[in-house]
Structures are given as C-alpha cells and as structure tokens.
Amino acid sequence: MHPTVELLLQRRAEVSRESWDALWDALRDRSLDRDDALALLGSLAGALPGPVSSAALLESFAGRRATGPERRPGTVNVVGTGGGPATFNISTAAAFTAAAIGVPVVKSGSRAYTGVLGSIDLLERLGIRPAGSYPQIEDSLDRFGLAFAGGFVYPAELTRLARLILPAGLRPFGRFLNTLGPFLAELPVTAQVTGVSDPAVLPLLRDLAATVPDRRIWLSTNDAGADELLPFAVNTVDTNSGTVPALPAPSGGTLADLRPGTGPAGAAARFLEVVAGSAGDVATRTVAFNAAALALAGGHATAWEPAVAEAGKALREGAVLALVMRMRTDG
Template identity: 30%
Template sequence: MIKNILQKLTARQDLTAEEAYSLIVAIKNDELSDVQIAGFQVALLMKGPTLTEITAIAQAMRDHCIKITPAVEEELMDTCGTGGGLSTFNISTAVAFVAAAGGIPVAKHGSRSISSLSGSADVLEALGVHINQSPKAVEKLIEDVGIAFLYAPLFHPVMGKVLPPEKDLGIKTIFYTIIGPLINPSKASRHVMGVYKPELLDTVAHVADSIGYTRALFVHGTDGLDEISLLGKTRVNELNNGIITSYEIAPEDFGLSRCSLEEIATGTPEANSVMIKDVFSGKDKGPRRQAVILNAAGALMIGDKAASMKEGIKLAGEIIDSGAAQVKLNQLIEASHEYKKIK
C-alpha cells in the first residue's frame, strides 16, 4: 500500500480520503518503517496536501488518539495554534488561563516547540505545571480546576511516530503545523487558532467544520503573526455552527495601540514564564498585556462570555485585573502535582 501511495504522491497525484485515512491507521499499527514515514511526509509536502487529504488525516488522528471525556456541561475550548509564525512569547497559553478564569472549560493541547524557543509545554513547565498527566488526571483537572494541559505526545501514538522524522529532516509538515492543533483528544469544539500562513486559513476552517468544530476563530496577522496581531491587521475566519465568515480587524478598532515585534517577542521558557506572571500580576501593563487581552477577547467571544470582541477586551482586562487569571494558574500548578499520581 505505502509504495503505491508514495508513487502517487511523487507523481503529484492526490490521494483519496480512504487512502489518506488508511495510511494513518497503518502508521499507528507499525506497518511502516521510519524511512517510509519520512518519505510520505516529504512527498505530501512537495505535492501540496489537498483539503480531502488533510480532512481524512485529521479525522484518522482524532479517531486513533487516546481520548478524554471530562464531565463538564459546557463545550470545551482549546487555544493551541499552528506555530511557525513570527516568534512571540506564549500568548495563546496565557489566553487559556484568562478563558478558564472567565468560566470556560479549557483543554489546552500542545507540545514542545520545534520552530521557536518556547512551546506551550516548555513555558508551562517553567511556570511550575506538571505536564505529564494520565488521561484520568487530565479529566479530573478540567472538572475540578477548569483547565488542563494535554501534552500531545502522551495522547497521540501516531504523532509520536511522525514528528521525529520531521524534526530530523528539519521540515515543517502538516502534522505539526495544521493537523496537530486540530486533533485535541477531548474533541474540544471551540477554538482560537493562530495560523502561520494566510493561504491555510480557509483550509483549516473547512477541515475544522468537517470534523465537528462548532465555534472557532482562525486568525493570521498580515505581518506574519500566528495570533490576533497587535502589530497590525489580522485576517479572521470565524466559524459559527457551520457558517464561516471572513473579515479583518486591527488593534485600533478596539482602542488598542500597535506595537513592535520586539515588544512581544519570545524568550526562553523561563523568560516567557516571567512575562506571563508579570501580565497576570499587573506588573506589566504594556504591549504584552494588550496582546493577551486582544487574543483572550476572541476566546471569551466564541466561549459565549462576551457578545463581541470589544466586550471581550473589557472582560479580559477585568479578569486579569481581578487576579482571577493568576489564581487559575496557581490552581493548575498545585493540582497538576497533586493529580500526577492518578493513573
């Protein structure tokens, strides 16, 4: 099977949904060698993946991960982005705590960074969160604390097999930059997802709609940011129960000032953890706080806690100023160590 699929891909022929899905199952079942997996990744990257292929791969990855089903009434939210854009401090990770403090149950999916200094797993560890949790512990954290981190390698057997060749080859394939953020093991149906390439916005939105997302914002800063940008304009694809609406926003639309990349740039995980704590404590009132508030506004809006981005910005500021985001972070740090023994 794999040889036929590789032959099709190298001839720039598209795979059927069945072929793409079955390939993921074969990888899960250890039917492919590392060389064959790497060959598939490179061939698909060189051909360019189709919407059909991406949807089938995403569905297969969701069907064959280790699933969690926390007992919560509201739909779960994720803030995991694609990575690969201009490197900022961990804005989406900070947003997860603001959203959780606002009453939205958050299943924060993520991993270590390949393309920047600090991924979500890296900064959460630096903050003191124990990230290696069993599925039952993750469920309990979401139920009791309102937020948990789902460390991707622990929940995706297939991802653990496709990422090493990708890292060794030094390439970015759809597994890390597109598929990864879409395959939350909780099947979170609400999401604020930064996308690193503008041409992927429509693709990601349509795939998300096809695999069961209900409310989501897929965003790309026209300056190259894979967040809602404080540098300039942001292209947005908003998914609302099957309807996708595209529009642009800018910081000044909401009374915020633009900043430079240097003012919100990434550092080491340790440095970024200090940045997040300074925002939550009120010590940092500058662009980093504004970047968190702008992105948290989107999360609060699609989480039905705010009627608009403008209202979301006001609420996000209030959540941070009240200390609730810091409290939520502290709760997760403490509970993550307490629950790490749960099997």
C-alpha cells in the same frame, strides 16, 4: 516504497481515506520501513496535501481512535499553527486569563518547532504537568477551569512515526505538524480558536473547518503574520459556524512590546511578568484580546469591549497570576 507514500511524492492525485488507512495499517504491522516514514514526512513537510487528501487524512485518524471524550458545552480549545514573529506565549497566557474569568479552556499544543518555548516547554518551566488522560483533563477543568492536554490527544500514528524515524526527530517536519495540528487533537470542547500565521494555508484550513460538525472553529489571521490576535494589527476571523462580532479597530503598539525574553529561562520569566499584568499596556491588551476571543467563541460573551475589559481587569488585579500559581502548587 509504500503506494501511499508514492502517491504523496508524485503529487499527481489526491490521497483517499483508504490509502491513508493502508499506510497506518503498515505502520502498525511494522511493514513500513524507516526510509518510507522519512519520505512520507519529508513530502508532508515540503508541501501540504490538498484539501481532499487532508480531509481524508483527518477522517482516517478519526476512524482509528477509540471513543473520544464527552464534549463539555462552552469549553474552548486554543491552539495556533506556530510560526510568525517571535512573541511571548500569547495563547497560553490567554488560556489562563480566559479561565480566570470563568471560560472553561482546554489548551493543546506542542514543543517548540520554531520559537523559544512551545506551550509544553513553557509548562515544564512553570512546573505545570499536562494531563495524561481524559479523566485528568476533566479533573483539571473541575478544579481550575483549565486543562493542558498531553500528547495522548493526538493520533497514535504520529507517535509510531516518531519512534520509527529515530534517531531523527520531528522538528524538521514542524510545518506540517503545526499547520494540521489544531485539527488532530481529540478534545472535550465545543469551540476552538486557532491563530494562523501563514495566510497561504488559510484556504486549506477553511476547507477543513467546514468539514468539522462538532465544534465551532474560529481561524484568525492578521497583517503582522502572528498566529494570535494583535490589538495593533488588522485582524480577520473566519468561522465554520455563525458570525463573528465586528473586531475592534487597531490601537497603539508594536511587536517589540510582545518580545518573548532571552532563552528558555528568560521566556518563562517574561511569561510570568505578562500574566501578572506588569509587562506593559500592549502586552496586557494583547492577552486580554485573545482571552476575549475564547469567551466569545465559547458563547460566554457577545461583544468584544466588555469581554476585553473583564480579561484586562483579571490580569491587572492578579487573578490570572493566582491561577498560574495554584496550578503550579496544586496541579
């Protein structure tokens, strides 16, 4: 068994960057066998590495990448950790809405590990193709103010692992991938808003955010266990940079107002109803709240109330749905 995998399985010591590098070298050189890869992923799925090991993992991935994209000031990434109650794709709706009010957004995400549709699944249903390269991200930002990042933004080592464990898939290891996923993508942004559904992982993510010098990170949680801000819940936001304006007080609504629709087709239809502003007041306020978070985190707004109002107006007056339709036909 590879020594790094043994370290992870024993859980007695932190894993250094050098150990992670040795593991990825073995994966690249095809000296890591399938059983080791499955044991590695099983260990990561069973218990996340500690903060030192996780930070070393991110450093290892970063050190193996080619030069990343040039960051665009004021551009925001939105991505959640997954899990929590079933809702429509709030963060994807918020990405469209924020872009519709002038906030440049790059949305990263994945296929569904726990819900009906992940962001990539939803985009396929909508007929919107994620960007396959950094120039495509730049082009989409220039044309629409919004880009959806394809899998190329994630470490190549994850793709190699997925191939090595075939015919098994990555779904059983979704907890690890969802939790650390927001820190794995290399994107041309200067801010990031990440919802965290499981408060138990928040201390780890706070520690990781503190090691990130090149973008402002907001980590949001709430007492409903969702990985997005909810207008009817008690929300908190932690940041690695500056301060966060006081959050609005909870108002009316329940999780039932945010239902996702039945099956993949129903979930896609429900999403279109949401971005058309016709899914009810609570759904509209929820999307507007999250779009406002992108505006504030990116430095495009300074107060919640006017930002939420502007986003709500864009939903109700059709600007958000119009952007969705433009990206479906012109993307």
